[in-house]
Amino acid sequence: MLTKRIIPCLDIKDGRTVKGINFKDLRDAGNPVDLAKAYSQEGADELIFLDITASHENRRQLLAKLVREIARGINIPFTVGGGIQSVKDVDILLHAGADKITINSAAVRNPKLIEDLAKNFGSQCVVVAIDAKQIEQDWTVFLSGGRVATDWTLLDWAKEAENCGAGEIMFTSMNHDGTKNGFADQITAAIAKAVSIPIIASGGAGKLEHFKTVLTTGKADAALAASIFHFGEIPIPKLKQYLQEQQIPIRPVY
Amino acid sequence: MNITIIDYNAGNTQSVVFALERLGIKPTLSRDKTTIEQADKIIFPGVGEASSTMQFLKELGLDQIIPNLKQPVLGICLGMQLLCKQSEEGNIDCLGIIPQLVKQFPNNGQDKVPHMGWNTLTTKSDHPLFRGINPKDYVYYVHSYYAELGEATIAQTDYILPFSAALQYNNFYATQFHPEKSGDVGSKILKNFIELC
Secondary structure, eight states: OOOBEEEEEEEEETTEEOSOOOOTTOSOTTOHHHHHHHHHHHTOSOEEEEEOOSOOTTHHHHHHHHHHHHHHHOOSOEEEESSOOSHHHHHHHHHHTOSEEEESHHHHHOTHHHHHHHHHHOGGGEEEEEEEEEETTEEEEEEGGGTEEEEEEHHHHHHHHHHHTOSEEEEEETTTTTTOSOOOHHHHHHHHHHOSSOEEEESOOOSHHHHHHHHTTTOOSEEEESHHHHTTSSOHHHHHHHHHHTTOOBOOOO | OOEEEEOSSOTTHHHHHHHHHHTTOOOEEEOOHHHHHHOSEEEEOOOSOHHHHHHHHHHTTHHHHGGGOOSOEEEETHHHHHHEEEETTTTEEOOOOEEEEEEEOOOOSSSOSSEEEEEEOEEOTTOGGGTTOOTTOEEEEEESEEEOOOTTEEEEEEESEEEEEEEEETTEEEESSOGGGSHHHHHHHHHHHHHHO
């Protein structure tokens, strides 16, 4: 049976992981390659790396170098995102060893980019990330790390992204992100119903139960989290064991 | 032992190189006819779309080389599908080595396509490629097309319908899943191909 995926997300700046990361048995927590290896050994099903380097100088080269090191070190799939603007950017990252890439603002500004990437590399490697905020009843799509509102409503944009050739949608609820009060289960389920590609739910993980509900009620195919994994609040083996006990299809940790 | 990975611009070639390096093997990456023909074992990776990839193989003349190889060959994902007879992806004739058909997953209104993520595989008992692999082991799949079950099937998986997770026909071995991305289980399968097939 196809299992639900558990995905730690790592923010990368100038080739290093950012935010304080407190990972057991890891002396240099800032090295993304070591962290990636540790997560893959703990049973993470995939990893996502988001490059938040502010300056664009040398960014592409530095990121490609890092992607090569990660690909050399781990034997599970990983996705890379942050600042991707073109087919050329993606070509470099995939040839360095990334399995998928994720685009956000660039896709909204130019939906044809999704089409071009799907045509060149296949839909399976194109993850469209969507940040959205609920304002009264409506869910509005935001760009640039949540700073710029767009005219798109969440479900319309998700459907458009699928039509353009996205292979997966990674949805972050800005209302839930960082709260640790749980994922946005209801709207995640609505996206899952609106499109027929897999959904990665992001934002709000704080307890074991939150993963259960987003993977059942929320109909997500995968659940993503950052700080609760980085700080060891929820170790992945414990999470996977819990989800298995809850009868959710999960790849066990050995 | 010389392991050559066929280099034809498939997106995941580098991942296969790294997977072998983790096993302590330094593979050769090549699209040169003689180099491929003289290798001890060959890996034919693949990620992408079938008809354009087939076209690319023809431009390189590799469509004439691959079917005549006598040493063990391992096709991965699209590499596996291209070893088959025909594919519904672009409605094309493939290399025609393994007499099975590649079809598109039907829409059952419930399961998502592509089949993406970790799933199990039921292997034919005592096949060397799967030595040490257990029924509860998981491997990583990403695909929208599948090879039907047939005589060459050595492992099957169920998603929407039962399909071939792995094939063997003479010296040609193939996996629909990505052993290079399937954790320790995948490493073991690659090691088996190198040591036992």
